[in-house]
Amino acid sequence: MEPLRKPLQGVWNIIRFNRHFYILAAVLVTGLLLASPYLKSPFSVLIVIFSCLVTLSTLVSLAISLYIYDLSGLYKLNWINVTVLPATTHPILVNINAGFDETSALLQLKYPGALLTVYDFYDPQRHTEVSIKRARRAYPAFNGTVRISTAAIPLPDNYADVVFLIFAAHEIRDKAGRDQFFGELNRVLKPGCKIVLLEHLRDVPNFMAYNLGFFHFMSRQSWLSTFANAGLNIARETKFTPFTTNFVLSKNGNTN
Missing domain, CATH: 1.20.58 (Methane Monooxygenase Hydroxylase; Chain G, domain 1)
Known part of the structure; x- marks a missing residue:
């Protein structure tokens, strides 16, 4: 293969x-x-x-x-701690991207028994960067991907076991919109289950790496504000590399 x-x-x-x-x-x-x-x-x-x-x-x-x-082995996905997955035969996974999806096929391969739903919140009116347009032309969407708005995720309450957001959520540039989106994630997440967020931060290592390009990322404090406004706790925060941060989130009252 x-x-x-x-x-x-x-x-x-x-x-x-x-x-x-x-x-x-x-x-x-x-x-x-x-x-x-x-x-x-x-x-x-x-x-x-x-x-x-x-x-x-x-x-x-x-x-x-x-x-x-x-x-770094990023796309081997070994940084996804097994404890984020529930002890079920067919966990319900949701993977959300911002127009360029490099992980859904890898998640399907890593968790072959999972029920995987893939959403894409790319909006050509808002996401006008030519780089995203080129990426979308070069790589077709994962089979079954559904286009959505960040204002409403078409899933019932308490549905997902794990929601993945890998280098995607920072593309929601408006803070109010970002807070609303994470509130939707809270709604569709089962109690005791997890959101896995991987992002660059607007911090010193990323400034050293990308110079003024680090302004495209959000600060840690901005993310903390969004999590709190959406009713989410940080269950775990780790550095996969000095330049990437993995937040594992749960609903308020669930920190395991």
Whole structure:
């Protein structure tokens, strides 16, 4: 059977889906370096230093992305602690993505007896990044994926054993909308069951990795506020890598 992920697929996807940024950086650095010999000092020196910093920042970002998405074992899903799954033969799993789904097939393979429902809250009116559009063209949706609004999850109360949100929830940029969405997650989650959230945070390690790109992520305090407003507790918080945080959430009153 062909492997679900190819070597270096993670960092290659970042390059090809965001190629406009890398092309712009290459053109900028090349143009500045070509112009620097014709400028007087100290401008020529400053241009060389600036060009080196842009190049270094780009290479560091790609190296860290390579580590996270290709070398850390992220997509082996071994970081998902077995204790989040109930002791049932056919657990009910819900996996929710923001338009680019790299995990549903892996979850189905990891938990073959589970009943897996997949939702996609991508909204072309709100999620206008060209990178997501390229990713959606490159990778078809998981079979049976249902498009939803973050305002309403089409599931009954107390339905799911585990809800997975892997690098998706930060795409809900509006805090009120994010709070409402997590309130919906609380509603559909069975008492005593779990939400598994994996995210980058707007923190020092991610600033060092992605420079100003870390503003695309939410701060830990912002997530804590959302969890509290939605009536959710943190049952466990761990670092999968220095750049990614795994929150395991439960309904208020359930911390196991």
